[in-house]
Structures are given as C-alpha cells and as structure tokens.
Amino acid sequence: xxxxxxxxxxxxxxPDALMQxxxxxxxxxxxxxxxxxxYPIHGIDEALGLRRSPLGGMVLVMGVLGxxxxxxxxxxxxxxxxxIITGGKAASSWEAFIPIMFEVTVLFATxxxxxxxxxxxxxxxxxxxxxxxxxxxxxITRDRYALALEAENDAFDSAAxxxxxxxxxxxxxxxxxxxxxxxxxxxxxxMRTLGGIFAACLVSGLAMYFATKWFPLLPPMKYIQDQPRxxxxxxxxxxxxxxxxxxxxPGTVARGYLPTATGTQEQAASLxxxxxxxxxxxxxxxxxxVNRCEVCHGALANGLGSLTAAYGGKPANLQSQQFRDYPDGxxxxxxxxxxxxxxxxxxxxxxxxxxxxxxxxxxLQRAQNAKDEDLKVVAP
Amino acid sequence: xxxxxKPSPLLWGATALGAAGVLATYAxxxxxxxxxxxxxxxxxMLTLGLGALFIVALEHLVNAKxxxxxxxxxxxxATLLLPxxxxxxxxxxxxxxxYPGTRPEAAQHPILAGKAFWLSVPFFSxxxxxxxxxxxxxxxxxxxxxxxxxxxxxxxxxLRARKFAPAFxxxxxxxxxxxxxxxxxxxxxxxxxxxxxxxIFAGAFLSGLxxxxxxxxxxxxxxRLEGVRGDHLFNLGGFLFAFxxxxxxxxxxxxxxxxxxxxxxxxxxxxxRLAGSWRAITMSLAFLHFILPFFALVTRDSKxxxxxxxxxxxxxxxxxxxxxxxxxxPALGGAPRFSWPELSFALFFLGGxxxxxxxxxxxGEDMPIGxxxxxxGLEFRL
Numbered sequence: 077x078x079x080x081x082x083x084x085x086x087x088x089x090x091p092d093a094l095m096q097x098x099x100x101x102x103x104x105x106x107x108x109x110x111x112x113x114x115y116p117i118h119g120i121d122e123a124l125g126l127r128r129s130p131l132g133g134m135v136l137v138m139g140v141l142g143x144x145x146x147x148x149x150x151x152x153x154x155x156x157x158x159x160i161i162t163g164g165k166a167a168s169s170w171e172a173f174i175p176i177m178f179e180v181t182v183l184f185a186t187x188x189x190x191x192x193x194x195x196x197x198x199x200x201x202x203x204x205x206x207x208x209x210x211x212x213x214x215x216i217t218r219d220r221y222a223l224a225l226e227a228e229n230d231a232f233d234s235a236a237x238x239x240x241x242x243x244x245x246x247x248x249x250x251x252x253x254x255x256x257x258x259x260x261x262x263x264x265x266x267m268r269t270l271g272g273i274f275a276a277c278l279v280s281g282l283a284m285y286f287a288t289k290w291f292p293l294l295p296p297m298k299y300i301q302d303q304p305r306x307x308x309x310x311x312x313x314x315x316x317x318x319x320x321x322x323x324x325x326p327g328t329v330a331r332g333y334l335p336t337a338t339g340t341q342e343q344a345a346s347l348x349x350x351x352x353x354x355x356x357x358x359x360x361x362x363x364x365x366v367n368r369c370e371v372c373h374g375a376l377a378n379g380l381g382s383l384t385a386a387y388g389g390k391p392a393n394l395q396s397q398q399f400r401d402y403p404d405g406x407x408x409x410x411x412x413x414x415x416x417x418x419x420x421x422x423x424x425x426x427x428x429x430x431x432x433x434x435x436x437x438x439x440l441q442r443a444q445n446a447k448d449e450d451l452k453v454v455a456p
Numbered sequence: 457x458x459x460x461x462k463p464s465p466l467l468w469g470a471t472a473l474g475a476a477g478v479l480a481t482y483a484x485x486x487x488x489x490x491x492x493x494x495x496x497x498x499x500x501m502l503t504l505g506l507g508a509l510f511i512v513a514l515e516h517l518v519n520a521k522x523x524x525x526x527x528x529x530x531x532x533x534a535t536l537l538l539p540x541x542x543x544x545x546x547x548x549x550x551x552x553x554x555y556p557g558t559r560p561e562a563a564q565h566p567i568l569a570g571k572a573f574w575l576s577v578p579f580f581s582x583x584x585x586x587x588x589x590x591x592x593x594x595x596x597x598x599x600x601x602x603x604x605x606x607x608x609x610x611x612x613x614x615l616r617a618r619k620f621a622p623a624f625x626x627x628x629x630x631x632x633x634x635x636x637x638x639x640x641x642x643x644x645x646x647x648x649x650x651x652x653x654x655x656i657f658a659g660a661f662l663s664g665l666x667x668x669x670x671x672x673x674x675x676x677x678x679x680r681l682e683g684v685r686g687d688h689l690f691n692l693g694g695f696l697f698a699f700x701x702x703x704x705x706x707x708x709x710x711x712x713x714x715x716x717x718x719x720x721x722x723x724x725x726x727x728x729r730l731a732g733s734w735r736a737i738t739m740s741l742a743f744l745h746f747i748l749p750f751f752a753l754v755t756r757d758s759k760x761x762x763x764x765x766x767x768x769x770x771x772x773x774x775x776x777x778x779x780x781x782x783x784x785x786p787a788l789g790g791a792p793r794f795s796w797p798e799l800s801f802a803l804f805f806l807g808g809x810x811x812x813x814x815x816x817x818x819x820g821e822d823m824p825i826g827x828x829x830x831x832x833g834l835e836f837r838l
Contacts, residue, residue, distance in 0.1 A: 118837045128756075132755070132756065136754065163716065163718070164718065165716075171711070171712050171715050171716075172712075172716070174708060174712065175712075
C-alpha cells in the first residue's frame with residue numbers, strides 16, 4: 077500500500093477512559109501516539125511520554141547569538157571600521173550598544189521561536205491538519221477525547237491500529253487519509269501573494285498620504301515643527317546675531333590641535349619631534365604627505381609636484397641642502413603657520429599628524445641621498 | 457494550632473552581640489556612620505515589608521488563585537512594617553546629620569533653595585509619618601482581614617480585599633516613591649531621577665519574592681505547608697526571574713540616559729560610584745543582581761528546583777542589601793566602608809528580623825484556611 081493513511085483516531089467519552097487507554101495504545105507500538113482534547117488534561121504529557129520541546133534551548137542559543145552578533149557589528153562599525161567621536165564618548169562605548177544588542181537578541185529569539193515551532197517542530201507547511209478535516213472534530217472540540225495513532229513510515233497498518241484503539245476502549249474509530257502535500261508554491265499562488273502585498277502597500281500608502289494631508293498635526297508631534305531652529309531662507313531669532321550656527325567661544329581648541337608653534341621660525345628651531353620613528357608613525361606621515369603635500373612638493377619632495385607644472389608655482393625643493401639642514405622644529409613651524417604661498421595646514425592636521433609628516437619628509441630626504449652605510453642597515 | 461519551635465539562643469545571642477556593636481558604633485565610630493547604617497536597615501526593612509505586602513495586594517488585585525496557599529508567607533513577612541515604625545521614627549534623628557537639604561546652609565544653595573520647604577525637617581518627618589501610616593493601613597486591611605478570616609470563614613473578605621487592592625496600588629506607589637525620594641535620593645538632593653521610585657520598587661518586590669521563596673522552602677523543610685508543590689514554586693521562581701530582568705532594565709535605562717546626556721548634576725551620581733573601590737561594587741552588583749540569577753533561573757526546571765531556588769533567593773536578598781548599600785553609603789564620602797560597625801548592624805537587624813519572622817511563623821495557620829479559593833489554589837497545576 078504506497079499511499080498510507082495519516083493516522084487513526086479513536087474517540088473516548090471521558091478523560092479517564094482516555095488516560096486508561098494511553099498506556100495500552102502506546103504498548104502496541106504501531107505509531108506515534110497523540111491526544112486531542114477539548115481542554116488541557118493534567119498529567120497527559122507524562123502519560124504520553126512527551127519529551128520536553130527543544131525549542132527553549134534553541135531560543136536561548138539564538139538569543140545569545142543575537143546579542144553577540146549585534147555587539148560584534150556595532151563594535152566593528154563604531155570602533156574599528158569608521159570610528160567617529162560623538163558626544164565626547166569613546167568610539168567603543170558599550171553603553172550605547174546595549175539597546176541594539178537587546179533588540180537583536182529579541183529579534184533572533186522570537187524568529188527562532190516562531191519559525192522553529194512552525195517549520196521544524198510542527199513540520200509545516202501543509203494546508204489544514206487532517207484532524208481538523210475529520211468527522212470527529214466537532215466532538216473533539218466539544219465533549220469527546222481523541223487518541224490518534226499517527227503513521228511513522230509507509231509500513232503503517234491502519235487496520236491494526238484501528239483494532240488496537242478499539243481494544244483499548246475507543247467507542248468510535250476513524251481512519252484519516254494522508255494530507256495533501258502537493259507543492260503549494262505554484263505560479264498562481266505566488267502571483268496572488270505578490271498581488272496581495274502590492275495591494276496592501278498601495279492601500280496603506282494612500283491612506284498615509286491622505287491622513288497627513290487632511291488631518292492636522294496634533295501635539296506632541298506638532299512640537300517637532302514648532303521647535304526653535306533655522307529654516308532655510310528664513311531669518312532666525314534664536315541667537316542675537318541671527319545666525320543659526322555660533323562660532324566657538326574664543327580660545328576654544330579642538331582635541332589634538334594644540335597650537336604649540338608660536339613665535340618666529342627661528343624660535344621654533346629648538347622644538348624636538350616628540351614621536352618615535354615607528355612603522356605606524358611613518359605610515360601616518362606617508363598618508364598625510366600624499367594627501368596634503370605631494371601635489372606641490374612632489375612624490376620625491378623635490379618640488380616637482382603635479383600642480384607645479386600646471387600653475388608655474390615654485391614650491392620648496394625639500395631635497396635641497398638648505399632644507400636637509402633644517403631642524404625638525406622649523407619644518408614643523410612651516411606646516412603649522414604656512415610659508416610664502418603655502419597656507420597653514422594646522423586646521424586639519426592634528427599635532428600627531430604634523431610631527432609624523434616631518435618624520436616622513438626626513439625619510440624622503442635620506443632616501444634620495446643614501447650613503448653606503450644605509451645599505452648595511454637594510455641588508456638581511 | 458501553635459507549634460513548639462525551640463527557642464533559639466544562637467539567634468538571640470547574635471542579636472544581643474549586634475546590639476552591643478550598634479551602641480559601640482554610636483559611641484566611637486562617629487554619628488554619620490551610625491546613622492547611615494541605621495537608614496540602610498530602615499530602608500531594607502521597609503522595602504522587604506512593602507515588597508511582601510505588594511505580593512499580597514497583587515494576588516487580590518488580579519484575583520490570582522495559585523498563590524492562595526502560599527499567601528500567608530508574604531502576609532507574615534509584611535508584618536515587618538510594624539517594627540519598621542519605631543525604627544523609622546528613630547531614623548528621623550538622622551536628618552540633620554546625613555541629609556544636606558535639612559541644614560540651614562541649604563537656603564543659600566542655588567539648587568536647594570527652591571526645594572528648601574520640601575526638604576526641611578518638619579515636612580520630611582510628616583511625609584515619613586504619612587508613608588508609614590499608609591503602609592500600616594494597607595497591612596491592617598489586607599493582612600489583618602486575612603487573619604480574621606481564618607476564624608470567621610467569611611468570604612466577604614475576598615470581596616473587600618478585591619475592592620481595596622486597586623486603591624492600595626495607588627497608596628503603594630505613593631509610599632514607595634516617598635521612601636525612595638526622601639530617604640535614599642534625599643542624601644544627594646541636587647541629583648534627581650524620575651525613574652528612581654520604580655527602581656526602588658523593583659528591588660523591593662524582588663526582595664519580597666526572595667524572602668517568600670526562602671520562608672516557603674524553610675517551612676516545607678519543617679514538614680509544613682503540605683500541598684504546596686513544584687507548580688507553586690515555579691510561579692514564584694518565574695516572578696523572581698522576570699523581575700531580575702525588570703530591575704536591570706530600569707537600572708540600566710537610568711544609567712544610560714545620564715551617561716549619554718553627561719549633565720554634570722546628573723552624572724556625578726555615577727561618577728562617584730564608578731571611582732575607586734566603588735567601581736568594583738557597581739560591577740559586582742550588575743553580576744549578582746542580574747547576570748548570575750538570570751542564568752541560574754533561565755531553564756524551566758531550575759525555577760521549581762528547591763535547592764536552586766533557595767540559593768538564588770539568598771543571592772537576591774544579599775544583592776538587595778548590596779544595592780541599598782551602594783545607594784546610601786557613597787553619601788558618607790570616600791571609599792566604601794565595611795568593618796565591625798556594618799557587621800554589628802547586620803547582626804542586630806538580621807537577628808531582629810529573623811526573630812520577628814520566627815515569632816510570626818509560629819502564630820496562627822500556615823495557610824489562609826478561611827479563604828474559599830484555598831482548594832482551587834492547592835489544585836493549581838501549570
């Protein structure tokens with residue numbers, strides 16, 4: 077018999093009769109025993125020998141995974157990949173991560189609970205459980221107590237199962253045919269689903285459009301429009317000078333931008349480069365040089381940058397003897413204050429970056445004027 | 457039905473030793489420290505009693521049946537509100553010592569000047585009296601009525617309690633907010649947090665639940681409370697589990713908003729508690745009050761496992777003491793203080809509370825035998 081039935085239902089008149097029948101039917105070992113009753117009966121889980129659902133464990137594992145995932149994403153984004161200081165907080169402030177970690181934990185946990193229950197444990201999808209389309213269902217939802225022997229494989233013998241249920245005291249027996257498990261993702265079904273989604277989007281979109289158009293904004297949402305702010309092309313009365321943005325208090329210095337090179341270039345000659353000559357410092361200096369200096373001073377610092385030829389300017393040839401003899405402090409002073417046509421680079425270079433580029437210029441100078449003993453340093 | 461529990465010389469001895477230490481603290485360790493300890497234990501007794509009374513009121517409010525067989529335990533714990541009255545009256549002496557708002561200099565302080573009347577000794581005392589009076593009223597109606605029902609078997613009590621419970625919830629909210637704002641937050645009157653009352657409520661309810669679970673397991677070891685099963689324990693354990701999360705939710709929400717806004721008058725509260733040795737206490741509070749009990753109670757079986765529940769209940773009571781210590785003691789300034797004065801106070805008050813509860817557990821019935829829903833409660837299954 078290739079097309080086997082789904083299950084055999086046995087009906088009982090009282091919960092006690094059902095409870096007494098359970099051990100007998102389980103002993104027959106013909107299939108999985110399941111009970112359907114109009115209300116919960118205490119002790120039936122133990123009698124059926126139902127194992128504890130694994131769903132709780134799955135939810136816990138996925139919840140913890142959600143928390144770790146969220147933390148990983150947030151840490152990577154805000155502390156490693158694109159660190160931006162906001163509100164004066166450190167880039168890796170865990171406090172700010174917690175609400176999102178909480179949300180993602182809940183998201184992972186609920187999705188695991190819902191989908192795990194429906195797909196893994198209830199073995200959906202199929203339309204309509206066979207018990208719901210049985211003749212006995214009206215009784216089961218009212219005053220009958222049903223015991224089902226469900227087929228575990230193709231070798232299920234419905235006749236033997238029906239006999240076992242009757243011997244256990246079932247007053248009525250019904251054989252349920254296997255449910256229709258034909259594929260439901262037909263093109264017709266997909267088109268109707270997509271059409272339904274489109275119609276729902278259209279209706280809700282139009283409803284929202286007219287709702288915001290026809291109905292007035294009420295407090296507290298209205299306060300978003302009423303708050304003091306600068307509107308484009310409008311005068312602002314919020315500040316006395318009419319500007320929307322205010323300059324910082326005189327004397328304000330951004331972090332890392334301390335002005336140290338005051339005075340003349342000669343006075344700055346005694347300043348010492350505070351940074352060590354490490355790989356990281358040279359990398360920072362290289363980056364700054366390429367971004368800020370190379371267009372004029374050239375990749376080799378010989379004053380032949382790409383802008384030089386185009387505009388006929390005469391930027392300093394840093395490879396000349398004059399600049400090779402310059403102390404670090406004087407180069408630094410020129411970067412901070414600017415010299416001749418070169419503007420000050422202080423506004424967008426931090427203290428660290430300014431000194432790092434001085435180191436890098438020194439390396440460029442030495443590379444063009446290498447001595448024999450320099451080769452020995454590099455030799456393995 | 458009175459039981460002959462053996463008198464406990466150990467408990468009496470410990471309490472007497474503690475009392476001697478308390479007197480010695482007053483004489484030698486400085487008044488500030490004495491009153492800080494006194495306020496700590498006053499607040500602990502009050503939160504424990506109010507938390508227990510809240511459990512009783514909650515049952516009446518939602519007409520819960522499962523908790524009827526175990527209701528007598530929180531009712532007995534709630535009677536701690538009676539000895540809390542004299543302790544609270546004595547604690548009023550702490551006002552000029554510990555509470556900056558009650559001092560005459562407060563009138564010159566730019567922030568405190570506007571609150572001067574609210575923070576002054578007379579109005580502070582009146583509010584405390586109102587809070588103690590209102591909680592005694594709740595105790596009289598809910599617990600007193602329940603005890604009378606044992607003899608009268610009058611089902612009318614359930615109806616009256618059901619009607620009173622919503623009013624009591626409003627009373628409870630006022631009382632716990634007054635206690636939280638006056639006695640704890642009042643130590644740093646420049647600082648305020650809207651959610652502080654809710655935070656104290658979470659701790660109070662947790663301590664009431666933990667004490668109920670502990671007393672229930674103790675009575676079961678004595679062979680009493682027959683008929684109370686794992687299903688009842690499971691509900692208590694579930695409440696404990698849920699409210700560890702609630703406590704941390706409120707605690708963290710308060711912290712995160714202040715941390716983000718970084719307003720000097722708000723964030724100073726946490727700056728003090730994250731500096732030096734206080735930082736270690738803050739971290740252990742997060743661990744003991746949330747992470748440890750959360751994972752200890754997360755599985756289904758652990759919520760009805762008596763051994764596990766007993767450990768977690770002890771842990772929660774300890775964490776509640778630590779929480780209140782963490783709130784009150786930074787007001788003394790400097791590093792956390794823990795030495796013989798704190799130990800003596802713990803001995804004296806813990807001994808006293810246990811003696812009081814021992815006495816309460818010996819009187820009357822273990823279950824509300826007059827309650828018409830007792831049988832339904834005993835038949836409760838998950």
